[in-house]
Amino acid sequence: MSQPDPDAAGIQAARAGYLIQIGNAVVLTGYVYHFILTMDVEIAVVWPSNWTFGRFLYFFNRYGNLLYFTMVTVYANTFYFSVPLEVCVRLRIVNLVLMAITRHSIELSITLCTYALLGATRRWLIIAVTLYLGFTVPGTVTSIMFESSRQG
Numbered sequence: 613m614s615q616p617d618p619d620a621a622g623i624q625a626a627r628a629g630y631l632i633q634i635g636n637a638v639v640l641t642g643y644v645y646h647f648i649l650t651m652d653v654e655i656a657v658v659w660p661s662n663w664t665f666g667r668f669l670y671f672f673n674r675y676g677n678l679l680y681f682t683m684v685t686v687y688a689n690t691f692y693f694s695v696p697l698e699v700c701v702r703l704r705i706v707n708l709v710l711m712a713i714t715r716h717s718i719e720l721s722i723t724l725c726t727y728a729l730l731g732a733t734r735r736w737l738i739i740a741v742t743l744y745l746g747f748t749v750p751g752t753v754t755s756i757m758f759e760s761s762r763q764g
Contacts, residue, residue, distance in 0.1 A: 672717035
């Protein structure tokens with residue numbers, strides 16, 4: 613019987629990491645392409661409008677996700693450069709905050725659109741807020757507990 617190659621697991625992990633790098637680069641490239649293609653519409657429609665909660669959410673979704681995808685792509689390519697530990701820890705905190713903000717802004721946008729489509733009555737507002745908080749708060753608390761347990 614032949615012995616299993618001790619380097620096989622390392623080679624397999626390197627291949628998986630490489631595929632993740634490629635996937636992140638593809639997602640970022642597609643997002644930047646979409647971003648560029650829709651910039652003229654954004655300038656014509658969104659920029660001249662008054663500041664509302666919906667416009668605020670729109671900008672958080674659009675620009676927060678661009679920054680988040682960029683950071684994820686940088687993280688995925690850390691094989692190519694060295695970062696001091698304290699910088700890495702700070703970048704991780706920024707990444708977690710960006711992820712939370714963009715995730716919640718997307719969820720709030722969907723909730724706001726659903727509320728508007730249902731007639732924007734007080735009854736639907738109470739239902740939307742209750743459902744949003746009922747699903748969001750437990751998930752956020754669980755995420756915070758998990759991340760704090762990983763920190764040590």
